[in-house]
Amino acid sequence: MSQLIKKEVRVFAPATVANMICGYDILGFAVDSPGDEVFMKRTENPGVVIRSIEGDDGRLPLDPDKNTVSACVKMYLAHLGLEKEVGVEIDLIKHMPIGSGLGSSSASTVAGLFAINTLMGNPLSKEELMPFCIEGERLACGHGHADNVAPALMGGITLIRGGEGLDIIKLPVPQELVAGIVFPQVDVPTRDARQLIKEKVALKDAVIQWGNIAGLVSGIFMSDYDLIARSMQDVLIEPTRAILIPEFYEMKRIAEEAGVLSFGISGSGPSVVAISKGHEAAxxxxxxxxxHLNEQGIECLQFVSKVNVEGPKVLSQS
Incomplete structure (x- = not known):
């Protein structure tokens, strides 16, 4: 396999809501909007080049060894033994904010790996692409976890079971489940948000959280929206991370008054998510x-989306 099957491809990969409020580091789902795009084109000379990045305000590196997209593409080609034969140029188009708690680095990494795999004629399955995606997360934030990249790559709702190896389970998607996302434009770095989390928790709180996660998964399988609402409560992580997000509890009160199933932090924040049955409440x-945030002088973006069950998709290819 010394030549690329396709000449060029444009790929979209979705943003994600990690944790699903009560499932810290083990649950997540993809959304239709926002997301990132990668345009990848074959070149005569071997090697991986980042030609341009749009929408990052100059914050992301063009160095192919430091950018998560190009670094993962290089790992992919090395895995196939083609790093000295295949050359590609990459344009990264960021449609989602960096440091938003919406899996920005994950979407870019997944788009890049899906693009190079498409150019090569899809020799690897999505499951086989997953370890490269996780390495991209390790490069981006120092912690190689799958709660963002798993739903971004696989689509839908994913559960990551702990233990030896990588055990990712796709859960069914209740048809009327909708996410209303608000991104307050304040800075909450993922690394800082992780450092606030306690290493030890009270057993009584852990038991509550275990019950909530089990209830949420059961509610998802049964499309029982009342059970989903009762279960999607976080007693371990939210009380600490909420400190970093201005107006969090006021936003939560507003969302609950609007009739959503639950409200909480998306990933490490500052984005928050109102999960509802149907579009109207979200x-x-x-x-x-x-x-409310605008009245407080805080600019923000909003997105309302059903769960994205497809994951990354090819927008064009030739």
Whole structure:
């Protein structure tokens, strides 16, 4: 396999909501919007080059060894033994904010790996691409976890079971589940958010959390929205991380008044998510939250989306 099958390809990969409020580091789902795009084109000379990055305000490196997209593409080609034969140029188009708690680095990494795999004629399955995605997360934030990259790559809702090896389970998606996302434009670095988390927790709190996770997974399988609402409560991580997010508890009150199933932090924040049955409550919640934040002088972005069950997709190829 010394030549690329395709000449060029454009790929979209979705943003993700990690943790699903109560499932820290083990649950996550993909959304239709926002997401990132990668345009990848074959070149005469071997090697991986980042030609351009749009939408990052100059924050991301063009160095192919330091950018998560190009670094993972290089790992992929080395795995196939083609790093000295294949050359590609990459344009990265960021449609989502960096450091948003929406899996920005994950979406870019997944888009890049899906693009190079498409150019090569898809020799690897999504499951075989996953370890490269996780290495991209390690490069981006120092912790190689899958709660963002798993749903971004696989689509839908994913559960990461701990233990030896990588055990990712796709869960069914209740048809009416909708996420209303608000990104307050404040800085909450993932590394800082992780450092606040306690290494030890009270057994009584752990038992509550275990019950909530089990209830949430059961509710998802049964499309029992009342059970989902009762279960999607976080007693371990949210109380600490909420400190970093301005107006968090006021946003939560507003969302609950709008009639959502649950409200919490997306990933490490500062994005927050109002999860609802149907579009109406989610839209009502994010509109009211945005109005409140604007009144406090905090700019924000909002997105309302059903769960993305497809994951990355090819937008064009030739």
């Amino acid at each position: 839209q009502k919640a994010v509109d009211a939250i945005q109005q």
